Structure formats: structure tokens, C-alpha cells
Amino acid sequence: MHKQKKEVVAGVSGIREVFNYIRRYRQKTFVLKIEDSLLDSTLFPLLMKDIIQLHDVGINIVIVPGIRHTIEQKLDQAGIRTRFVDGVRITPVSALPLVKLAAMEVAETIISQLGAGGANGIMGTWIRARSLGVSQGIDFEFTGRIEKIRSDIVVKLMEENFIPVLYNVGFNSTGKSYNVNSNEITCCLCRDLDVIKLFFIGQDEGIRVENLTFPGEIVPNANGIFSNLDLSQVDYILEHNTDQLTYHYREYLENALEVTRPQNGVNRVHIISGTREGSLLTEVFSSTGLGTMVYRNDYAYIRMATPEDVPEILLLMEDYVKQGNLVLRSESEINDRINDYYIYEVDRAIYGCGALYPQDNNQGEIGAIAVNPSYKCKGVGKKIMRYLIGLGQKRGMNRLFLLTTQTSDWFYGFGFYPGTPSSLPLGRKVRYNNERNSRVLLLDLVSRSQDTTPG
Numbered sequence: 001m002h003k004q005k006k007e008v009v010a011g012v013s014g015i016r017e018v019f020n021y022i023r024r025y026r027q028k029t030f031v032l033k034i035e036d037s038l039l040d041s042t043l044f045p046l047l048m049k050d051i052i053q054l055h056d057v058g059i060n061i062v063i064v065p066g067i068r069h070t071i072e073q074k075l076d077q078a079g080i081r082t083r084f085v086d087g088v089r090i091t092p093v094s095a096l097p098l099v100k101l102a103a104m105e106v107a108e109t110i111i112s113q114l115g116a117g118g119a120n121g122i123m124g125t126w127i128r129a130r131s132l133g134v135s136q137g138i139d140f141e142f143t144g145r146i147e148k149i150r151s152d153i154v155v156k157l158m159e160e161n162f163i164p165v166l167y168n169v170g171f172n173s174t175g176k177s178y179n180v181n182s183n184e185i186t187c188c189l190c191r192d193l194d195v196i197k198l199f200f201i202g203q204d205e206g207i208r209v210e211n212l213t214f215p216g217e218i219v220p221n222a223n224g225i226f227s228n229l230d231l232s233q234v235d236y237i238l239e240h241n242t243d244q245l246t247y248h249y250r251e252y253l254e255n256a257l258e259v260t261r262p263q264n265g266v267n268r269v270h271i272i273s274g275t276r277e278g279s280l281l282t283e284v285f286s287s288t289g290l291g292t293m294v295y296r297n298d299y300a301y302i303r304m305a306t307p308e309d310v311p312e313i314l315l316l317m318e319d320y321v322k323q324g325n326l327v328l329r330s331e332s333e334i335n336d337r338i339n340d341y342y343i344y345e346v347d348r349a350i351y352g353c354g355a356l357y358p359q360d361n362n363q364g365e366i367g368a369i370a371v372n373p374s375y376k377c378k379g380v381g382k383k384i385m386r387y388l389i390g391l392g393q394k395r396g397m398n399r400l401f402l403l404t405t406q407t408s409d410w411f412y413g414f415g416f417y418p419g420t421p422s423s424l425p426l427g428r429k430v431r432y433n434n435e436r437n438s439r440v441l442l443l444d445l446v447s448r449s450q451d452t453t454p455g
Helices: 002-025 044-056 068-078 096-116 151-159 182-192 231-240 247-260 279-285 307-322 331-336 373-378 380-394 408-412
Strands: 029-035 060-066 120-123 127-131 144-149 162-165 169-171 177-179 195-202 228-230 268-273 292-295 302-304 341-346 349-359 363-371 399-404 439-444
Touching: 002 279, 029 044, 029 182, 044 060, 044 096, 044 279, 060 096, 060 151, 060 182, 068 096, 096 120, 096 162, 096 169, 096 177, 127 177, 144 169, 144 177, 144 182, 151 162, 151 182, 182 195, 182 247, 195 247, 195 279, 228 231, 231 247, 231 292, 247 268, 247 292, 268 279, 302 380, 307 331, 307 341, 307 349, 307 363, 341 380, 349 373, 349 380, 363 373, 363 380, 373 380, 380 399, 399 408, 408 439
Parallel strands: 029 060, 029 195, 060 162, 120 162, 127 169, 195 268, 228 292, 363 399
Antiparallel strands: 127 144, 169 177, 268 292, 302 341, 341 349, 349 363, 399 439
């Protein structure tokens, strides 16, 4: 019965989460870069149906197809070989008609799928381009660089309920055409439009951690993928994995930095697989997602709690109390000290909490650490702990302590060491529960660096 109740509660919570996201994203703009290698997948029609569903709930959609796979097929059939320099294809005049044919075919396939689901897709010549010319002695021939995208037309089409599809052919002022990079189109759109999410949808499920060097605070998911990365973590991975990163991984991460780093840039970039059913909807309407998300600020998710958060805090702590990890707290007890509580929030949903209670002798007590079960593998508890430790440092506390019955080993990882009840400040010592017999752990802050101070 208890298990059934938990499943019902989880289901209701999931429904609420979806409604929250719909309200949040209605009339907002998503840009979707879709690799053409997905067109032959049996799941591609389902992916397109999911895109239509996003459009139907009021989200503005712009699609940019990648067409490298289709171009290669056309060139192979014609017996034409091209070469790449730093990931950029040199496009000879003999290849240009096939590039344009591939671009049209891919765009038409996408528009056909949109039409089958009742949505109106539209493509057009909205990209002004110029030749890349000669660089370091290499003539890129008919490969171009974007000068301008008619974003005003794109916006107007979205207002008229169309889904614009921008394929990778641009034209100069005299009508000469060029092969332009679809990732460049994607990033240019993100600069021109008020985009809140960019999706790279391809074969990769996200950025895999295998053979990569990454910061110790990152906790990969069960499939060995980075679930989320802030900009400093992306910088670290790019800097420390020059030879280990594949070209595609590096391109994903560099593009993510380009569109999120500006002050008015994209809020989040998602790297997901189009070969996994429901990956797009899961990424949009769930706080856990299936791929890799790049976003701006790790600590933006942690804030001081308010009285309105108390029911969610109690729900988070419920299982911990039943397991004996936390002491039962009443709603009024939490309310009375609400300014000592902090929550980990994702898209207005609460997935973790913790508290830092000021104590005598310039000390602080950490308590009430609880994380939603679906977020335990994402390092949320560690982020809350580091935040609270940094907060203690920022407030000039000289020591932190905590009481625990079953999780002392986890806390040792943050530098805590064993103490005794006599180590506690007087005001807390008199309230120590001898029957519960909790272990006392201590952390001296005076000699610690300021690396964990919240920014």
C-alpha cells in the first residue's frame, strides 16, 4: 500500500511538473538542430510528432537541419570527393548542386512530416552569405559564411503559426549560392532571436564521460553521461581534454558556450538523442531529462527558502525521517527558522533542501539535508553541502558541525572529522539527544580556502 501511494504521489508530481513547464514555455522560442542521419530511423516520425506537440501547446519552434549525411550520400553517388579543413567542407563548383539538392530534400522531408501531423512547416531563402574565400592558402570555393539571417521574417512566420525550417544554403547580393554550416545558422538564430532553449538532436545521447577529465563535483548519470554542466565546467572540459574530445563533442560544447555566454543569451542548451523515444519531451517536461544540459550558473538553482516552500521541504524529508536519517520536524518548527533553510530548485520545482543554523561561539550547524530520489544520482546533495559550507565561510563562521546516525562516511568527503557531544557549543550541547546517540562531525573553516563560497 505504501509503495502504491508513493507511485501515485510521484505520478501526480510529474503531472504538476508538466503543467508548470507548459505555463513557463508558452509563447517562448526553441531552436532545434536536427541531424539528417535520423531521417532513416523508425523513430523519426515519432520525434516529429513530439515537435508538433510542443508547437501545439504554444511553443515557437525553429528547425535547422544538419545535412552532412545526405550530402555524403549524394557525393558518393556522383563519385565526387570533398575534403574538410578544421571541420569545414571545401565545396567545389561540381559539388554545389548536390549540396543544394541534399538541403532541399532534407528540408522537404521535415516539412512533409510536420504537415502529416497537422503543423505548417515552411522553408525559404532567408540567409545572406558571402564566400569564405582563401584562408592560409586554402580556397574554400563555394563554402560560405553567414552575413545576415532575415530573422524578422522568421519571427513573422512564427507569429502566423508556422514552423520555419532553415536549410544550409545562403545567397549573396547577386544571387550566388554558398554552402553554409548548419551550426553557424543555429548560433546566429540564437543571437538574433529571443531563444530560451537550443536542442542539438542527433545520434549522441549526450556528452559521455568515458576517457574525459572533468571537475570532481560533477556526478555523471547511470549511463555515464554528463547530465548538466555549467559554463565553468564546460570551459574545464574543453581545456583539459584537447585530444580526448571527439570533434562532435567539442563542437557541441563550443557552440553551447557561444550561445549561452552572452548576457542575453540562450538559457540552456540540450544535447539529446533522436533515436531514443520520447527524449525531446522528457528533456522539456522533466527536470531530470535524458541528455546533457549546458546552463549558466550552478548556484542559480539554490536559494533561501520561503514559507511557501515548507510543504515541499516536509515531503522531501519524509523518507529520511522514516529511515532514521533525519529528526522529525513540524511545519511550525521549519517556519520559525525558515531563513536558515535553502532549497535546490529546477524550473520552480524543489528537488533538495538543507539548512545552516547559526549557533553559539561563531559556529553553525548543518542539517535537514534531503534530496528527491530521482535527483540523488545528480550530485544535488553535494551541491547543497558545498553551498552551505561556502555560506558558513562567507558569514565568517569558524566551525561547522552536524549530527548524523547513518551517513558519516558521506560527510567525511567534505572534510568533516569525528567529534564528541562535548565538542558542541553549549546551547546545542544541552539539547543533544543521548537516546538517539548521533555521531558528531566537525569541520574547521578558519584554514579552508574560499573555493566553495557561493557566487
